[in-house]
Amino acid sequence: MSTNPSPSLAPMVRKLSLWQDLNDAERAAVLALPHTPQRVRSGTMIVREGDRPQHSCVLISGFAFRQKTTGDGMRSISAIHFAGDIVDLQNSLLGLADHSVQTMTEATIALIPRENIIQLTFAHPKVGLAMWHDTLVDGSIFREWIANVGRRSARTGLAHVLCEVGTRLEALNLGRREEFELPMTQEQLADVLGLTPVHVNRTLKELEAEGLFIREQRRVRVPDWARLEKVGDFNDAYLHLRHPELLLR
Amino acid sequence: MSTNPSPSLAPMVRKLSLWQDLNDAERAAVLALPHTPQRVRSGTMIVREGDRPQHSCVLISGFAFRQKTTGDGMRSISAIHFAGDIVDLQNSLLGLADHSVQTMTEATIALIPRENIIQLTFAHPKVGLAMWHDTLVDGSIFREWIANVGRRSARTGLAHVLCEVGTRLEALNLGRREEFELPMTQEQLADVLGLTPVHVNRTLKELEAEGLFIREQRRVRVPDWARLEKVGDFNDAYLHLRHPELLLR
């Protein structure tokens, strides 16, 4: 119970440590969670709306997103996830998946039986608190997105999404906000913002023409972060990355 | 520690019991939380974006909502809450309020020091799990709202909100979905849906003209629930009110 042969859950420990200081025993307990790592191709549905998932899923590498489908077949993307993110704690704990999770690149995922997650929260309440905190931050991002979709123009909304992705990737050590990977199609971006791909395309070009960001394949460069932040009405407080006071200790 | 003189937190117990079967000790522990009940008038800001709240807030009676303000002064409402709802577990646990909470009627609230909430999760992990579950359901509703705002027409979105409010009020025993109280102004509804009050007004009248619902003061009557559900593209699964398998036991 002290060491673990496969360190694949290390990204999960890293993510949880953002929210709580974990001691050795707690870290070991997370690493000791039974899990089956798996390589999946781009576009794989990890969980489907309506499923009763018995596992939670940690994204070890790659990109994924959560989506819902409306009655008339439109898609809404409600979250974007990066390596280290604990996707789908929500679906597995709630019992019934109210949304799907899909990879948008080749990815490595680890499935953890939900029973073990629940047991872990009893054995190590502080780990439970960290996971709770993680889902609370997810919730905060959802609220920001409601405002982004409902109350911002296409131009501001797009700039905002770029800012959020850059900031979150930097926080996870997966890039710098001035230059990061963003392997999303314009259609996916449209489903994040509640727009059409056509309008996303035009708006993106407009932002690019103004020098607010530069596209290079599937990478984004931001020459003047402060300016993009301003155009995107972006304030990173809702990401809760700075926590002057941890919940405990 | 066994009984509590003021049973004001009973609504909180009722709400948590939706998510987990609590035993006597656990119920007692919730009721024993130190709290200061308070009567507040309509429009009171319980928490303000940017605050560092030291308390969580349980809504004992009345209606409230959560809101964010964008850079150019527009408002986005991200949640509506009823008697029994535990509002603001999010802000107090995250440390920094990323949104405001405001009453929309006269209301009774109970403030609970966040220290005691955290201690409770250590003393009674199952209560912690129930609170976690509660915030996860909040998150599920946020996701649905992202879809509602981003991918549904004004007409469908409004009908959807009416369905959600009716269903949740009935689940909390605060009315029947065929007839319930909804003390929201059209301006507030507009901020829920990312629309203008003017357009909400026109759309509401359209729905009413089609007999999809009837307004009586601040009450709503739904003559044909199935029809409203259909127009609103409403499926209550995301509210997670039926839980065939509880997390434990």
Place this chain on the structure above:
DNA sequence: CGACGTGTTGAAGGAGCTCAATCTAAGTGG
């Protein structure tokens, strides 16, 4: 009574949509 918050209505304008075509890059099979 006057003031204010809320609801209602009309007319004109615009942000973003629809439809439809074309272009580009990255496979894929032969």
Place this chain on the structure above:
DNA sequence: CCACTTAGATTGAGCTCCTTCAACACGTCG
């Protein structure tokens, strides 16, 4: 190595929800 395919990006033209602006109506409350 090239023809063929396909997913995604790009562009144009016309249209439509929804917005903006501006009145006006109604009820409540000091």
